Amino acid sequence: MSDTQTEALKAIRDEVWQLGEVPYSGKPDETPLAVIRKQTGVHAVIGEGNHSAKLMCVGEAPGRDEAKLGRPFVGAAGRILNELLTANNIPREDVYITNLIKDRPPGNRDPLPHEIELYAPFLDRQIEIIKPAVIATLGRFSMAYLMEKFGLKEYLLPISKIHGRIFEAQASYGPVKIVTLYHPAVALYNGSTKVQLIEDFKAIKELLDKA
Numbered sequence: 001m002s003d004t005q006t007e008a009l010k011a012i013r014d015e016v017w018q019l020g021e022v023p024y025s026g027k028p029d030e031t032p033l034a035v036i037r038k039q040t041g042v043h044a045v046i047g048e049g050n051h052s053a054k055l056m057c058v059g060e061a062p063g064r065d066e067a068k069l070g071r072p073f074v075g076a077a078g079r080i081l082n083e084l085l086t087a088n089n090i091p092r093e094d095v096y097i098t099n100l101i102k103d104r105p106p107g108n109r110d111p112l113p114h115e116i117e118l119y120a121p122f123l124d125r126q127i128e129i130i131k132p133a134v135i136a137t138l139g140r141f142s143m144a145y146l147m148e149k150f151g152l153k154e155y156l157l158p159i160s161k162i163h164g165r166i167f168e169a170q171a172s173y174g175p176v177k178i179v180t181l182y183h184p185a186v187a188l189y190n191g192s193t194k195v196q197l198i199e200d201f202k203a204i205k206e207l208l209d210k211a
Contacts, residue, residue, distance in 0.1 A: 044070065144156060
């Protein structure tokens with residue numbers, strides 16, 4: 001990893017943190033996520049891992065444990081993700097893990113369109129800095145955003161129909177493969193989904209071995 005990459009990622013961190021400093025006097029049910037973060041004393045979750053990773057995993061938004069610790073995928077879903085990586089001999093420290101939304105939505109509700117619009121540019125910059133060869137989307141929101149971003153909107157279907165699919169796309173730095181996956185949290189409630197996720201991750205391992 002280069003000093004330039006590290007400094008660029010720190011700049012993103014600082015900008016996300018500062019979102020909570022913006023004055024807000026509107027309706028409580030429309031309070032920006034960053035303001036809620038500041039009010040409740042939790043953390044933004046920017047991302048962590050190898051700054052030159054071949055694989056980037058992109059979830060939807062931080063949960064309670066993630067916001068408490070300021071790290072992505074450290075709760076129950078994180079344990080599933082770790083199992084998926086380990087089952088396919090992919091060290092977590094070799095991966096960059098982040099979310100589309102950097103602050104936790106109240107009650108883990110779905111992110112709203114204006115929240116995606118606010119936070120997505122930070123993800124765009126992370127991708128440009130890290131330059132992954134493979135991006136695994138974890139869940140339907142990151143899947144929808146990234147497929148549209150990379151010109152794959154015409155192939156977008158419910159995740160139940162395209163999980164495990166590999167889509168070839170072009171980033172500014174070169175070719176990138178998008179792999180659409182269930183969010184690991186789904187496996188907490190559905191054992192067959194966990195089996196499917198392990199199988200789907202095999203495709204990622206094969207791509208990494210060729211990258």
